[in-house]
Amino acid sequence: MKNLVSHQLVRYLEERGVKHIFGLCGHTNIAVLTALESSSIKFINTRHEQIAAHMADGYARAKKETAVVLSHLGPGLTNAATGVANAALDSIPMVVIAGDIPSHYYGKHPHQEINLHADGAQFEVYRPFVKRAWRVESPHLLPEIMEKAFQLAESGNPGPVLVSVPMDIFSKEVDPAYFEKQKHHTKKLHKPSIDDETARKIIQTLTEAERPVFYVGGGVILADAAKELEELVNHLSIPVAHSLMGKGVVPDDNPFVLGMTGFWGRKFINQKVKEADYILALGTRFAEADNSSWEEEFTFTAPETKLIQIDIDPTEIGRNYPVELGIVADLKQALTVLNRVAKELLPNGIQNEKAKAEIADFHSQFKENNKTYIEDNSFPMQPQRILEEVRQVLPRDAFITTDVGWNKNGVGQQFPIYEPGSILTPGGLATMGFGPAAALGAKLAYPDRVAVSLVGDGGFGQNPAVLATAAEENIPVVWVIMNNYAYGTIAGLQKAHYGTTLGTLFERDGQPYSPEFSSIAKGFGVEGIKITSAAEFKPALEKAIQANKPVVIDVAMLNNPVPTDGHWNIMDIYSPDKKVHHAATN
Structure with missing residues (x-):
């Protein structure tokens, strides 16, 4: 045998x-x-x-x-x-x-x-x-x-x-x-770095630029290079914008973090990268949603903006925009060299209090504009309040998994991430059903860290059998079901452009319908909580996390669209020249 x-x-x-x-x-x-x-x-x-x-x-x-x-x-x-x-x-x-x-x-x-x-x-x-x-x-x-x-x-x-x-x-x-x-074969390959001459050229170009910006993606996390990136950002005081997959690569409370670009990005952020004279792009493929369908009016304007791009995959360099300097390298090694050279050329670093103040003012204003929604006591709850209270309850290093809809797009836009790699989101395929199962995997990887899955009712309904595995293995994940009785994002699109919601709302006999997710959870041997007022949500989440066991929290949510100043070309396909985005379906 x-x-x-x-x-x-x-x-x-x-x-x-x-x-x-x-x-x-x-x-x-x-x-x-x-x-x-x-x-x-x-x-x-x-x-x-x-x-x-x-x-x-x-x-x-x-x-x-x-x-x-x-x-x-x-x-x-x-x-x-x-x-x-x-x-x-x-x-x-x-x-x-x-x-x-x-x-x-x-x-x-x-x-x-x-x-x-x-x-x-x-x-x-x-x-x-x-x-x-x-x-x-x-x-x-x-x-x-x-x-x-x-x-x-x-x-x-x-x-x-x-x-x-x-x-x-x-x-x-x-x-x-x-x-x-x-057993005699190496288990780890040595990856390419960059030479000092190339590093000096990059640092000198960025420090001589008038409006430089870092643009970062999930490749930084894959390379385990978040620490090295933040060190360079702080030394050079250069603003950082990111893709959806780059969320949290530099912690959101770093004073130089602008935020997410593209369709769900804010106008201030898109404008900053649009007006940049030089961008250092790290570990990003410049995907469509992050780049407003690559239309120059909204986010990036390369080649007017000059790009320097570093990626481990040569096929990603210049995929969607021409680059002035393209470098194939491992980001952790490349950033290590860039930090050393930056400190040699600029021992005291660069101070940019103007950029810091401008970014702080933008974030403060955005928070103020959201205040009405965050403090709204209505039920079903405002999605902004749900996200705000989840963030207040979670420790800095908690794993947050998202699915598709408000829990992904809204989180990318307005949910602070403080620990690089702590947000797990389905970026490229945008798969419903990813978040509930991915949270189990993250919790198995790090049993001592809190893991919360933010998921819509449509996404959770894809495969509620995750609860069987959670119960059998006693994996203490908390699922927060942001329940709008719909495939909400698609319902908002269809309502705005075609005036109907056929096939996107969940109804029974003409009335909004949802499975009793709390009862389903109990059927699997998992605690289930159905929220009946806005005031109940935060204490229920705190209790669920402290319980250290699998818990499902079902909270009804208004289906208001994620606010956006960005652009996605599908809007022009639906409604040419009408500048229509989403509509609320409540």
Whole structure:
């Protein structure tokens, strides 16, 4: 038994330091599950493969290491696909190990095989979004493929990979020497940095510029370079704007943080990056929503604004805007060099009290403008009040996961994040159902930190079976369901542009409808709280966090749109030349 592929695979994962595997059983992977029974690795059993993938995603983001998913073939693999694609678009390292049809049944269309166009080709389903998909053709090849899989998932622009293993291979024997050989391979690649000459050019350019700005994205977190970035920001006193994925990369209470750009960005922030003469862009791909559909009227005006861009992935440099200086480098190493050179050239740093005062005034004014909503005692609650009270209750380093809607767009715009990497949000794919499961993964990664999932009723309804895993594993996450009885953001769009809300509001017999989420939680063995007044919410959240157990809080919320001064080209597609955004549906 000791030489079975399944047992040697588990030992390999143990030796790589894997502590958790997320997944769901099937007849193709129970050999691996059996091997895990006596392993130090904890198998996290889920009720849906999408939950497993999102949990692994949240775990990888929080832990800053590659997560592992174990899947069945066919429907198991397709169920997991959405979660894996979400990780792919946000550059999250993940190794998906999937059982496959028996290798000796090629061409016979065995049970659950996806084979309308080719035999033994389920791995092809993942090709559009994983960095690579392998199908293991022989037992002796698995060790080398696993080593390559982890290396590829973690190197360059990180992301998921798939290793599809015919189920009979898991149950075969293989010479341990094949796995032993992989121990001699490095587990961490050295990444490129920048030279002093390039660093001096960047620092001199920024300090000689009249209106320089840092523009940062989630790549800074992936590179674990937040500390180095804030050090450079403070030394040079240069304002920082960020993408949605760059939220919290520099803490929001740093005096030089402008905020999020793009459609949900404020006019002041968009104007600052639009008017910049030089921008140093770090770890961002300049995505559409962050850049007002790349239309010069609203956010960025490159090449009038000169761009210096540093990224580990050369395909991201100049993807959407021309750059004056493009540099392929690891951001942590590059920023380390930039800090050293900046201190050599400018030992005392630069003071920019004018910029600091201007930014402080903007944030103060924005807070004042929100005051009416924050202090509103109406019920259903104002979304601004919900976010304000969540922030007041949470410790600085709490994990906050968002989903899609007010809980993502509003959080990006007006919810302060104080600990880099503590906000987990589905950026590229914007997947409903991400947040509730990702919070479980983050809490498993750091059991001593608070984890709260801010999620809409539409998003939570995607996969409430997360509660089964929370109950079974006793993972103390708090879910705050911002319940507007709708797919609220889409309802607001449809109402504003087409005058209807068909298919976007939840109704029963013409009246607003919502499942009793608190009762559903209790059915899973999780505490459920239904808020009935605005005054109840904050004390209920405080109590839920102190309880240190899984809790669902269902709070009714007005479906008012997230305020925005930005632009998204879909508005022009819906209503050409009308400058229409969203409408409230209450």
